[in-house]
Amino acid sequence: MLVSIATTLITESAYAGLDVEANPTNMADVPGHAFETLNRLEPAATIGATYFTPGKVKTDKDVEVTQVQSYFNVPLTGGGDEDGWIYFVGLNFSENEFRVSDTKSGADAKQRLYDITVPLTLFRQADAETAYVAYIAPGLRSSLEYVGDEDFGGDVIFQVVKDKGIHSYQYGAGIITAFGESQLVPVVSYSYQPNSQLNVTLGLPTFVDYAVSESQSYFARLTPNGGQWHAYDGNKKDNGFDYKQEGFRFGGGGEWQLFGPLYLELEAGVQFGQKVTYKERGQEVTAKFDPSNYINASLNIYFD
Structure with missing residues (x-):
């Protein structure tokens, strides 16, 4: 059980990254901007998209912001060593x-x-009650017209897991962009x-997973959804x-299982507390806008 608990902690976006899938019996990278979580025991490939309804800017109701996100996550490699470390690498x-x-x-x-x-997740079970999980995700966060030093970033998280049977506790710290800028x-x-x-987790993230069977599961979750990028104005x-x-x-x-290792995931909800900030040459402009509804659809493939 300890491995299952530990792998619910760290993979995304990223918190993309604190998105948590419904089935707690496998392991997958889940989309998110900055802090993603592992909640399955086996790596999975995912491809999907999220659409947000327009949110009106609070200071000018004639201006609205619409978001669309598309993503894919694939495992690259994984394994273990004689010292008991298990690792997973993805893209x-x-x-x-x-x-x-x-x-x-x-x-x-x-x-x-x-x-x-390219996230690297490390897991080590120290004893029957204690495990250590580390997540290191270097990468590129950019508009990609050009690539310079300011376009690179990453997230680093370390947690200790304490398994007390049906109860478990996770504590640690991370440098992440789930709340906007890296902190x-x-x-x-x-x-x-x-x-x-059934899996109920309170904290960061907060979620409820209920697997009816191996082919059907449901979830609810509350996660931060922030991010930071370096972009270029006018392709200069x-x-x-x-x-x-x-x-x-x-x-x-x-x-829901479609056939074999292929599953369809659907999610709907609301994104609130929305704010975007532009910072250029020491000057900063911030716009707050109303909540947006969203719908997400993805195809997930689980590997044996």
Whole structure:
């Protein structure tokens, strides 16, 4: 059980990255901007997309922001050594499109931002009750017109897992962009798992997973959904600026087996506390906007 608990902690976006899937019996990378979580015992490949309804800017209701995200995550390799360390390496890619429209004048602008990371997850079971989990995800966060030093970043998380039977505790810290800009945050949570079907976790993230069977499961979750990128204005290398997103997602959905290792996942919910910030040459402009509803669909493949 300890391995199962530990792998619910760290993979995404990333918190893409604190997204948590419904079935707690396997392991997969889940999309997210900055802090992703492992909640399955086997790596899975995922491809999907998320659409957000327009959110009106609070200071100007004629201006609205629409988001579209597409992503894929694939495992690259994994294994273990004689000292008891287990490792997984993956490749995560996401395109985040922000459309800003003025409904009064008809003007609109579009910004595409990319996350390309190669996450390494390390797990070691120290004894019957204790395990250590580390997550290191270097990568590129950029609009990709050019690539310079400011386009690179990453997330680092370390946690200790204490297994007390149906109860478990996870504590640690990480440098992540789940809340917007990269910052050091505590990563603490409590999990209640009375059987192989139900998993309730309170903390960072908060989620409920219920597996009806191996082919059907449901979930609800609350996660931060922030990120930070370096972008370029007018395709000019010298006109770089920082783009920061902040917000939280609350939603629910399910996952259903289509055939063999292929599963369909659907999720719907609301993203609230939304804010975007542009920072260029020491000047900063921030826009807050109303909550957006979202729907996510993905295909997940599980490997034996």
